[in-house]
Amino acid sequence: xxxxxxxxxxxxxxxxxxxxxxxxxxxxxxxxxxxxxxxxxxxxxxxxxxxxxxxxxxxxxxxxxxxxxxxxxxxxxxxxxxxxxxxxxxxxxxxxxxxxxxxxxxxxxxxxxxxxxxxxxxxxxxxxxxxxxxxxxxxxxxxxxxxxxxxxxxxxxxxxxxxxxxxxxxxxxxxxxxxxxxxxxxxxxxxxxxxxxxxxxxxxxxxxxxxxxxxxxxxxxxxxxxxxxxxxxxxxxxxxxxxxxxxxxxxxxxxxxxxxxxx
Numbered sequence: 001x002x003x004x005x006x007x008x009x010x011x012x013x014x015x016x017x018x019x020x021x022x023x024x025x026x027x028x029x030x031x032x033x034x035x036x037x038x039x040x041x042x043x044x045x046x047x048x049x050x051x052x053x054x055x056x057x058x059x060x061x062x063x064x065x066x067x068x069x070x071x072x073x074x075x076x077x078x079x080x081x082x083x084x085x086x087x088x089x090x091x092x093x094x095x096x097x098x099x100x101x102x103x104x105x106x107x108x109x110x111x112x113x114x115x116x117x118x119x120x121x122x123x124x125x126x127x128x129x130x131x132x133x134x135x136x137x138x139x140x141x142x143x144x145x146x147x148x149x150x151x152x153x154x155x156x157x158x159x160x161x162x163x164x165x166x167x168x169x170x171x172x173x174x175x176x177x178x179x180x181x182x183x184x185x186x187x188x189x190x191x192x193x194x195x196x197x198x199x200x201x202x203x204x205x206x207x208x209x210x211x212x213x214x215x216x217x218x219x220x221x222x223x224x225x226x227x228x229x230x231x232x233x234x235x236x237x238x239x240x241x242x243x244x245x246x247x248x249x250x251x252x253x254x255x256x257x258x259x260x261x262x263x
Contacts, residue, residue: 046101046104049101049104049105049108050100050101050103050104050135052104052107052108053103053104053106053107053108053135053136054134054135054137056107056108056110057103057107057117057135057136057137058137060110060112060114060117061112062091062114062115062116062117063115063116063117063139063140063253064117064119064136064137064138064139064140065080065116065117065118065119065138065139065140065141065142065249066119066120066121066132066133066136066138066140066141066142066167066171067080067118067119067120067121067141067142067144068120068121068123068129068132068141068142068143068144068164068167069142069143069144069145069146069164069179070144070145070146070147070148070149070160070164070182071144071145071147071149072144072145072179072242073096073098073120073121073122073144074095074096074120075144075239075242076142076144076242076245076246077092077093077118077120078092079242079243079246080092080116080118080142080246080249081118082263083246083247083250083255083260083263084116084118084246084249084250084253084255085263086250086255086259086260086262086263087250087253087254087255087256087259088115088116088253088254088255089113089114089115089116090114090115090116090117090118091106091109091110091111091114091116091117091118092117092118092119092120093106093118093119093120094106096120096122097120098120098121098122099122099124099132100131100132100135103119103132103135103136104135106119107136115253116253119132119136119138121133123150123163123164124150124153125150125153125154126153126154126159126162126163127163128163129163129164129166129167130163130166130169130170133166133167133169133170133171134170137170138167138170138171139171139175140171140175140176140177140249141167141170141171141175141176141177142176142177142178142245143164143165143167143176143177143178143179144179144242145179145181145182146160146161146164146178146179146182146184146186146187147160147182147184148160157184157185157186158185158186161186168192168193173192173193174194175194176193176194177193177194177195177196177201177245178190178193178194178195178196179195179196179197179241179242180195180196180197181197181198181238181241196241196242196244196245197240197241198237198238198240198241199240199241200220200240200241200244201241201244201245201248202223203222203223203248204220204221204222204223204244204247204248205220205221206218206219206220206221206240206243206244207219207220207221209237209240211235211237212235213235214233214235215231215232215233215234215235216231216232216234216235216236216237216239216240217229217230217231217232218230218240220244220247222251226257228257228260228261229261230243230247230260230261247260250263
């Protein structure tokens with residue numbers, strides 16, 4: 001009887017173990033299979049797409065604007081798209097698709113006649129910005145903000161800043177615009193670049209600001225002694241700096257002040 005009882009208990013335990021662990025083993029097998037397929041098939045295919053995109057971006061005649069930073073990238077990209085589209089043919093990376101393979105898929109859809117190409121960069125680890133810049137060949141860069149983010153990889157704010165500022169190896173400092181609204185040890189020492197905040201940016205000053213829950217009104221004073229009033233339904237003083245950059249870049253791209261006012 002004792003032997004039968006032990007066998008019975010062992011049998012139940014074995015059945016329970018199979019019931020519990022079989023799904024886990026199956027899941028593990030599926031995971032391993034998918035991983036093997038990724039390494040053998042998908043990864044090389046992606047690298048091929050990224051390689052092709054380098055050639056597309058390098059040959060594209062449009063002005064390529066990289067938008068990067070710890071926060072606010074998609075907002076500034078969409079503002080630029082809205083303003084520039086009033087007088088130029090514009091293409092922009094969709095949504096927040098902002099890594100190398102997303103850039104490659106975006107490049108494959110370009111027609112080649114776009115006048116402005118907006119490319120959002122989504123950094124997550126040291127070296128990302130250099131990798132994206134090598135692929136996309138930007139002419140202008142807008143850093144939406146510098147603040148502690150992805151510290152699991154970057155560890156410190158200085159490392160975050162170093163990666164973002166590595167864009168200067170690919171874009172001339174006079175064509176790099178950096179949001180200095182986030183006050184920290186990094187944003188206080190950026191004299192070689194074009195800083196922007198709610199007072200404007202080199203080339204344009206923001207004056208006579210009126211804020212309400214319905215939007216904002218302000219005057220843009222240009223270095224050329226021009227002065228123009230603008231009105232927007234956007235709410236928040238923190239958006240004045242990005243708007244100043246959008247206005248300035250649109251003006252440099254050839255849009256009239258009336259077109260910019262309308263947008």
